[in-house]
Amino acid sequence: MAPPEVESQIAPPLVNCAQCQGMLPQGLGEIECVLCGAMCRVTHQPTVDALFNEKVQCPICMTVVEAGTSQRPVDLTCGACSGAFTLKEKIAKVEIQCPSCEANLRIRPRPGKRELTCPGCQNSFNVTF
Ligand SMILES: [Zn+2]
Numbered sequence: 001m002a003p004p005e006v007e008s009q010i011a012p013p014l015v016n017c018a019q020c021q022g023m024l025p026q027g028l029g030e031i032e033c034v035l036c037g038a039m040c041r042v043t044h045q046p047t048v049d050a051l052f053n054e055k056v057q058c059p060i061c062m063t064v065v066e067a068g069t070s071q072r073p074v075d076l077t078c079g080a081c082s083g084a085f086t087l088k089e090k091i092a093k094v095e096i097q098c099p100s101c102e103a104n105l106r107i108r109p110r111p112g113k114r115e116l117t118c119p120g121c122q123n124s125f126n127v128t129f
């Protein structure tokens, strides 16, 4: 059986590629731009510190467990019940406004261009990150 999963509350910042200004895949460290292939170094100390010090509740016994690492996902073991669980990275979402009906759509940004369909007015439009 797979260990239960808990989603982190802290999302790494969304950063643009230094070379092509496209959006980089979310993460910290050496990140490869999927649009132009440049290797970009993403560092954000406040996020690293926050990830390191993040406290999450054990999904089994509800004891608070400290992450102790900025790695995500990371397998943690609860000190109280010895239960194992996975602390997953938080997925950043952005709000996009539909150009036709001005409804706000919350989507997960992905580098490059893609087509979205507004659930309200069924209009399709392109977004680029
Ligand atoms: Zn790039």
Ligand SMILES: [Zn+2]
Residues within 6 Å of the ligand: 058, 059, 060, 061, 062, 063, 078, 079, 080, 081, 082, 083
């Ligand atoms: Zn526990």
Ligand SMILES: [Zn+2]
Residues within 6 Å of the ligand: 098, 099, 100, 101, 102, 103, 118, 119, 120, 121, 122, 123
């Ligand atoms: Zn719409």
